[in-house]
Amino acid sequence: MKGKIILLSLVFFIMGTSCAETSESEISFSQTEEIVITETSISTSTTCIPSAESDESAERQLLRDIEFNELHSSFEDTIDIMISKAEMLSERVLGEITSEEDAIEKARAVLIELGVSDWIERTESEFVEIDGEKVKYQRTGEPYSVAFFDKYDACWVMPNPPSGITEDGRGVDTPAMSPYVIMRVSDGKVLGAFV
Secondary structure, eight states, rough: EEEEEEOOOOEEEEEEEEEEEEEEEEEEEEEEEOEEEEEEEEEEEEEEEEHHHHHHHHHHHHHIIIIIISSSHHHHHHHHHHHHHHHHHHOBBOOOOOOOHHHHHHHHHHHTTTTTHHHHHHHSSSSEEEEEEEEEEESSSEEEEEEEEETTTTTEEEEOOOEEEEEESSSEOOOOOOOEEEETTTTTTTTEOOO
């Protein structure tokens, strides 16, 4: 009787990278009534496979590079535009930001002055226009998003586009890039505005 058995095994993670070690054992045997002969050969190879964590990090960096270097001529161009918008304001230093509500009030005034009052109106309205008809809706999130960055003495304020459910059960979603304002907290200086 003759037969072959091939064994494969994948093992071990080393320092955050998983390396698969493949061992291949080939055992041949033949049997007569009295004599058993066994031959064994072993070959081993190691293949390193990046861990899921390092893949995710590399993919994230790739997206960042494509987004800011390939799709946009330069992230610096966006920053220059944001600064130039802030420089257009009649008053750029608005006073210390004391709360989330204060940040919203100041950012709202900045955005209105920069010409996006229609966006502010849609953000704050209880109605949304669907097929030319004004329909009351229940917003699913807050009208404004605010983030404070203590490390930078700055805050970011963005009016959120309408999203939610109308009284008659229709979904409301406004796919659009929202305007936003970045201000220094200690004196309320508008550092930049994306409109």
